[in-house]
Amino acid sequence: MRPSESPPPRSMSPHGPGHRGSHCPCKGDPVRWSSAFIPTLRDDPADAEAVSHKLLVRAGLIRQLMAGHYSLTPLGFRALRKVEAIIREEMDKIGAQEFRLPCMHPKEIWEKSGRWSSVGEEMFRLKDRKQADLALGMTHEEIFAYHATEMRSYKQLPQLWYQFQTKFRDEARPKSGLLRVREFTMKDSYSFDLDQAGLDRAFDNHFDAYRRIFKRLGFEAVAVEASSGLMGGNQSIEFMMKSDAGEDWIAHCGQCGYAANVEKAQSQLPAAIDGAGLSTPEEFPTPGVRTIDDLAKMKGGAPAERQIKTLVYQVDEKTILVLLRGDHQLAEQKLVDQVEAQKIHPADAEEIQRLLGARPGSLGAVGRRDLYVIADEALRGRRDMVTGANKDGFHLRGVDVERDIDVKAWLDLREVRSGEGCPACGASFSVHKTIEVGHIFKLGTKYSVAMGAYVQDEKGGSVPMIMGSYGIGLERNLAAIVEANHDEKGICWPVNTAPYEVVVSVVKPNDVACHEAGEALYEKLKAAGIDVILDDRDERPGVKFNDADLVGFPYRVTIGPKGLAEGIVELVRRHDGEKRDLKLAHAAETIVEAVLDERR
RNA sequence: CGGGCCGUAGCGCAGUCUGGUAGCGCGCUUGACUGGGGGUCAAGAGGUCGCGGGUUCAAGUCCCGCCGGCCCGACCA
Structure with a gap:
């Protein structure tokens, strides 16, 4: 049996106003609702949208301090510590060693990796009294790599280090309660290996550990290929939980299990059948046409899939044209990932007018050999297409993409959609909204080189350690559990993460028999190691x-005069409402068994 | 950072257009009855109307400025 994570419970005030009846502190010091701080609310908070946000506030587990910063109440903190304990167990299981690093960092160390300037406004920065620049850590690659410099020999590798620490990220828009905040606890781990095979092993170990963690937390997480973004590195996998409260979209194939973030996902499209087209593009008037849709509806126009969409992007100092099929959407992250640039953003109307001589709606790439043109793979080989003529109110038809457009690079740029063919098996996949509950990265040597974390290998040569980094946001996972485990009455905590596993509800506390039966059952459960x-x-x-349902304790035992008269108490399971009458004499054993059975 | 909405009692809201005693429901306190899914009666407590300035005899209400919060978008290790 797992040792209980609960601290020695204590009554808030032995003489508090809510205190009733007599109890001897030496008998186990009960956790009494009457003296606990559990601020449940009858109504949904007005400013909450996400289910987890509403329920966590209403059930009294969290309170907001300011946008993106939440306090956990004792109840919320208990649940969080259970999440933490599960993660810690799984990290220890793969041989990770727990650290605790500062959350305040000197500027210098972030300058070494180049991120002092590259991360920009998302990092909280401050000065101390000596005017030295400091940062509040948003992640700890630099700091762990810094400590890794103490290792000198390959014999000391591999190492797997982790911590639970508060991260600070100055999010532009905190939202949805605990799902997107500016201050949160993260389990972050870092692997240090001599070679790629070692990194692969650490990465795979994390992959398996994360699977187990999310399963134990009480929800399904899909592993998807992801873009590594600012972290750098060559491979990363995100763990995503399906939820309407999420903000990331993933493509998921129910047939073969293929899954990828839409920032990365590909798909199979039915081959387009084009006519012969014209020997040379022909201009035709399209008065008032400003959008793909306008042209599709216009008499003599063309359906969206026969059009070429021309987007103008500013890539650092350069302006480029990005071409897609008319009915396709650009996945901007794909563009960012495939062109080397610091900054990418759509060109503004003035720049477009200056460069192409027309407004959006009549843009095209035909004949523009002077511009750098990138085209999506779906346009390859297409003929008889329609595109803007770079003249307001005119388009070109009969365009043969490869013949008439000087495409400098063919890239996969389009955002996949539900119903398209899975790239792995061809079955139609679906696109879902998800919450990112974990992310693992193969980093390579970026940070070890920057910090000088080298070891001598067998031949005496100096080599940088190969790093991986792996993160789970605890509060977000707490919210994810609620998103996945609730009904119209409130939260349905799985036993593993419930703030208390059992609530003993005494229906008529002023009745001596009820009171005593409640106390006695409480003591028995407590003695058996149940969080009650x-x-x-x-x-x-x-x-x-209603409060018990709202807070969502997995089991409720009801003790009332009616049942007691027959020597019976009632056990109700929260998640499915299953009720059982138990003989008072054996109630404790049955409840303990039920709870232990569900601990994982 | 752009767009929209909002800030009045612990929570949910009305009152603001059209300036004139700050209200409702729930919760809270005391007492009584009650007691297996938010009960009833009686008596109470509780508000710098987000902050600052202005107009006015008079501002929750009108004007100016600021702060804070939510949602959409942009952004996101």
Whole structure:
């Protein structure tokens, strides 16, 4: 049996106003609802949208301090520590060693990796009294790599280090309660290896550990290929949980299991069948046509899939044209990932007018050999297409993409959509909204080189350690559990992460028999190592039941005069409402068994 | 950072257009009855109307400025 993570419970005030009845502190010091701080709310908070946000606030687990910063109440903190304990167990299982690093860092170390300037406004920065520049850590690659410099020999590798630490990220838009915040706890781990095979092993170990973690937390997470973004490195996998409260889209194939972030996902399209087209493009008037849709609807126009969409992008100092099929959407991250640039953004109307001589709506790449033109793969080999003539109110038809356009690079740029063919097996896949609950990266040597984390290999040569980094945001995962485990009445905590596993609801606390039976059952459960809370409040039964449902304890035992008269108490399982009458004498054993059975 | 909405009692809201005693529901306090899904009765407590300035005899209400929050978008290790 797992040792209980609960601290020695103590009543907030032995003489508090809510205190009723007598109890001897030496008998186990019950956690009494009447003296606990559990600020449940009858109404949804007005400013919450996401289900987890509403429920965590309403059930009294969290309170907001300011946008993107939340306090956890004792109940919320208990749940978070259970999440933490599960993650810690799984990290220890793969041989990781726990650290605790500072969350405040000197500028110098971030300058060494180049990120002091590259991360920009998302990093909180401050000065100390000596005017030295400091940062609040948003991640710890630099700091762990810095400590890794103490290793000198390949014999000391591999190393796998981790910590739980507060991260600070000055998000432009914190939202959805705990899902997107500016201050949060992260489990971040870092692997240091001599060679690629070692990194692969550490990465795979994390992959497996993460699978186990999310399973134990109580939801399904899909592993997807992802863009590594600012982290650098060559491979990264995100763990995504399906949820409407999420903000990342992934493509997922139910047939073969292929999954990828839409920033990366590819798909199979049915081959387009084109007519012979014209021997040379022909201009034709399209008065008032400003969009793909306009042209599709216009008499003598062309369906979207026969059009070429021309986008103008500013890549650092250079302006480029990006071509897609008319009915396709650009996945901007794909562009960012495939062109080497610091900054990429759509060109503004003035720049477009200056460069192409027309407004958006009539743009095209035909004959523009002077511009750098990138085209999406879906346009390769297409003939008889329609595109803008770079003259307001005119388009060209009969365009043969490869013949008439000087395409400098063919890239995969389009955003996939539900119903398209899975690139792996061809079955039609779907695109879902998801919450990113974990992310693992193969970093390579970027940070070890920057920090000078080298070891001598067998031949005496100096080589940089190969790093990986692996993160899980705890509060976001807590919210994900709620997103995945709730109903119209409230949260349905899985036993593994419930703030308390059992609530003993005493229906009529002023009745001596009820009171004593409640206390006795509470003591038995406590002694058996169950996390249990005693609802001894002088409230109507309905209030207690609704609160218990709202907070979502996995099991509720109801003790009331009616049942007691027959020597019976009622056990209700929260997630499916299953009810069982238990003989008072054996109730504790049955409940303990039920709870232990669900701990994983 | 752009667009929209909002800030009045612990929570949810009305009152703002059209300036004139700051309200409702829930919650809270005390007492009584009650007690297996938010009960009833009675008596209470609780508000710098986000902040600052201005107009006015008079500002929750009108004007100016600021702060804070939510949503959409941009952004996101």
